[in-house]
Amino acid sequence: MSADALALAEHWLERGRPDRALDELSRLTGEGAVSRHAFRVRALAHHLADDDQAAVDIARSGLAAHGPDAGLLGVLAQSLADLGRTAEAEHACLSGLTLEPQNAWLLCTYARLCAFAGQHDKARQLVDRAAAHDPGSRPVAHTRVVLAIARGDHAEAERLTAALLAADPDDVGAHALRGLAASHRGDPGAAYAGFRAAAAGNPQNRHMVDAARELRAANHWLLRPLRPFQRFSVFQIWITVVLIQFGLRAVGLGAVALPLALAWLAFCAYSWIAPPIVRRLMRKGLL
Template sequence: MSRHDHFYRMAERYYANGQVDDAIGMLLQALGEDPDQSDAHAFLSLCLIKRNRLHAAELEAGRALELEPESPFAHLAAAIAAIARRSLKQAQAHLDSARELQPDSAAIADAYARLYLAWGRDAQALEEARRACELDPDDPDYPALLASLELRRGDRARAEALARDVLRGHPEHVEALCVLGHCELAAGRTDSARDHAAWALQIDPMDGEALTLMAAVKARRSWALGLWWRFQSFISAGSRTRAVVLLIGMFLIYRIALIALPQNGLPQWTGPLSYAWLLFCAYTWIAPSLFWRSVKKELEQVKLRPGF
């Protein structure tokens, strides 16, 4: 086995165990040995996405495609990078190319499921997630995603069963831990949900889903801060354009109400409305810092494993 292959295999092992930073280090060493390996560039792109380094991930996926334009793995990496950047049409084009080259790939079906999830097409996402599980029933990532989708459509019992099944064989699978944590939270077992979030953060302290679960736990425990969390979750769900339209729409409704109240014989309500709007603006300005300070205090209690 060449030094490049050795480093690549070590990266695969680290990545499977959630040690993304170590995987990145191994891939950089592999590329130091042979910088023209398309798969290493594509794999590095996937690792960089996990660390939210989206521009670098896009560059690595592009380099992988330059080296091997007909590589399904390179197209897959480019698609996942595009999904992370919310370039969904570009992602679909790469996935279509990947499926033409490798029609029976579970990884490509999984990526399609994540694309449709980002698009809000839950039925198609569920269909692709089930297909991924059928194509490769031994990979824990695919039933974990299916569990997440089942929870999203309201089948909590099915989601919990799938997540527990994944965790029986892979007790440190972050996505399954987060799904089970959300199931516990939905059932009102806040302490158990917090334990699952802490466990996931021990494995990967930078995982977005684990941080979201921990934030949701904090939101459930504090109604005042939880109100802000639910508001920002509603506003940020979807595209940036949607968020801007919602915020502008709220302000326009406020301004229209200020004009309409005196014209309809209710001038006494303009003052309270103005004060209510002022309080709302102050709350949305102060609450985020208080909320995340509370989350950080919670995270300080999480003891990380050696190596993180």
């Protein structure tokens, strides 16, 4: 029974359904419930369900019960990274790689940490090393997308996510990465489509659900005038407005500059007031 439940739990994790995996894990009893394998699967299920603190606690309990384990250290590293505890995550990664230097998931986790720290060459070397030992690994494919997004290579990120979804249209992680890549290149429509599909596949993941909800609101026609704020930073927009104002005054068009300044202030007020109102009305089903 324990072996069957664990096998089913792993199957549901591969399909991006940690909620179903946790249902299967709840059937475990006795020795099977506290085995090394059970701790690994349970920690990973909580991590994929966006309950990273629980994943950290379970992984540490498993390490205390069974000693050093690369699988548990991998889940611990990724969960700590998602909680923003980067130094602890790096320590867990390096501890795991000491045990299994060619562990693809640990190498990919460490590559993502390096990419977010701006160490793009090191990140690429780590994921290439992971691919050399496990070329068909889904974490390797997903991590290549993350690295492309981190270095701002939008075309490569789009190409890689399209290839992932062509190979497996039900890949929840690929849908989320498609949404993330589109968000970074300033395409809210594609970003919403990606996160909506990811949230539908893994409704327990709060980040995916929240992102889909926010992007649904951002794509409403009442908020479409605010799309420049999604594509460019507030600083870039303000600098552009200031330069236009100075340019108009420099060429003797001060009379035009004043109404444009007032229109800009009205637009700013709209950008502060409209989004929370639209979100509230959408939650109530009025939009």
